[in-house]
Amino acid sequence: MDETNVTPDDAARTVRRVVERIEEAAVVDREVLHAMLSATLARGHVLLEDVPGTGKTVTARVIAEAMGLEFTRIQFTPDLLPSDVTGSTIYDDQTGEFEFAEGPVFTNVVLADEINRAPPKTQAALLEAMEERQVSVDGTTYDLPEPFLVVATQNPIEQEGTFRLPEAQRDRFSVKTSLGYPDLEGEMGLLERRANRRSLSPSVDPVVSPDAVRLLQNLTEGVTVDEKVRRYIVEIARKTRADQRAEIGVSPRGVQRVFEAARAAALIDGRSYVTPDDIKRLAEPTMAHRIVLTTEATVEGVDGSAVVRHAVNAVDVPAVAPGADDPEPAIDSGTESVTANGDDPGSTSDTESADSRGDDPEAERADPRSDGPDSTVSPDPDAARDESADRDSDPDSDPDSDSSNGRDRQDDPWGDD
Numbered sequence: 001m002d003e004t005n006v007t008p009d010d011a012a013r014t015v016r017r018v019v020e021r022i023e024e025a026a027v028v029d030r031e032v033l034h035a036m037l038s039a040t041l042a043r044g045h046v047l048l049e050d051v052p053g054t055g056k057t058v059t060a061r062v063i064a065e066a067m068g069l070e071f072t073r074i075q076f077t078p079d080l081l082p083s084d085v086t087g088s089t090i091y092d093d094q095t096g097e098f099e100f101a102e103g104p105v106f107t108n109v110v111l112a113d114e115i116n117r118a119p120p121k122t123q124a125a126l127l128e129a130m131e132e133r134q135v136s137v138d139g140t141t142y143d144l145p146e147p148f149l150v151v152a153t154q155n156p157i158e159q160e161g162t163f164r165l166p167e168a169q170r171d172r173f174s175v176k177t178s179l180g181y182p183d184l185e186g187e188m189g190l191l192e193r194r195a196n197r198r199s200l201s202p203s204v205d206p207v208v209s210p211d212a213v214r215l216l217q218n219l220t221e222g223v224t225v226d227e228k229v230r231r232y233i234v235e236i237a238r239k240t241r242a243d244q245r246a247e248i249g250v251s252p253r254g255v256q257r258v259f260e261a262a263r264a265a266a267l268i269d270g271r272s273y274v275t276p277d278d279i280k281r282l283a284e285p286t287m288a289h290r291i292v293l294t295t296e297a298t299v300e301g302v303d304g305s306a307v308v309r310h311a312v313n314a315v316d317v318p319a320v321a322p323g324a325d326d327p328e329p330a331i332d333s334g335t336e337s338v339t340a341n342g343d344d345p346g347s348t349s350d351t352e353s354a355d356s357r358g359d360d361p362e363a364e365r366a367d368p369r370s371d372g373p374d375s376t377v378s379p380d381p382d383a384a385r386d387e388s389a390d391r392d393s394d395p396d397s398d399p400d401s402d403s404s405n406g407r408d409r410q411d412d413p414w415g416d417d
Helices: 008-023 030-041 056-066 125-132 184-195 210-220 227-242 252-268 276-290 295-299 304-314 350-357 381-393 406-411
Strands: 046-049 071-075 087-092 097-102 109-113 134-137 140-143 149-154 175-177 246-248
Touching: 008 030, 008 056, 008 210, 008 252, 030 046, 030 056, 030 149, 030 175, 030 210, 030 252, 030 276, 046 056, 056 071, 056 109, 056 149, 087 134, 097 140, 109 125, 125 134, 125 149, 175 276, 210 252, 227 246, 227 252, 227 276, 227 304, 252 276, 276 304
Parallel strands: 046 149, 046 175, 071 109, 109 149
Antiparallel strands: 087 097, 134 140
């Protein structure tokens, strides 16, 4: 693919092929895949928290394989050292010099399996790698490959002998989600796939190359985010900080990660602009793990997701014009425009028209693109009423009769073309 001529529709088709390839080997809810791939395209990292045996390791490996990326699994244990992650300097007897031996973190996708079983010193070895895409050993800095993604897993049970991730490190993850148990059909599908292969673990062939993944990441940077949508993100974050159940709300870093993930989600859906629905969809997986609850809220069983849901419900959804700030959109957004209240994209409320232009709502039903006399509102009030009555009586003049179906794509971004 060439970045100069790739459209968001092309990117959406590419991601759809990746998802279909992943689903050949793993049973994963598409909402979870959407969040994980949004983090991947946004150059973020993923934290998976779930009970053992739900397919966390398989999912991370299959995502790497489908994208043609190198994959390394690090089993975090209490005796794991930071040098076991980043690498160390060793003495070469043949050359008589010290050389750097790269650790397992030097790859595209790192699975930090059961990260909470390693001590904080070892957990912190990933901080520089996750934030700066580099590691420093003995005063020398080494760059990591691009793209670079950390998928960390932890189990919510068997907490004895584990080390809970510090809040500062949890904040480094763009997305935190869980796979959950598959439904009946999903588990039957697992058995069918196991019966059709000879190996214990499933694997898939790559759909794209690392260069294509880097291209998708670059395209994500060009997605438009209206100022009203930006304010929407900030207001939700500030609402979490004002919640009495939260000791610490979403950080400024978290606001940026939500912004980045929303742009990636828009590209996955085949759009060159972000809508408020993108923010709603990603609010919990991108914000909940960043919230530190008060002792009282923890005792009462409140979790971060409840705080985020309350904030989302408390903040007014902005009305935006999709693609308005994009002078040369890669795709025609005219048939895909959506309104914040979820109405049909092809219709415009009379109230909004009257507020924005100050004209009679009925007169606004005239097509502004028409070159005929109906495109101009008559200065005579009686004439305006007559023209409005004529248009209302003509069934062919209803501008809402041919509405857009842009919303259907957003319900399932990877549905059939």
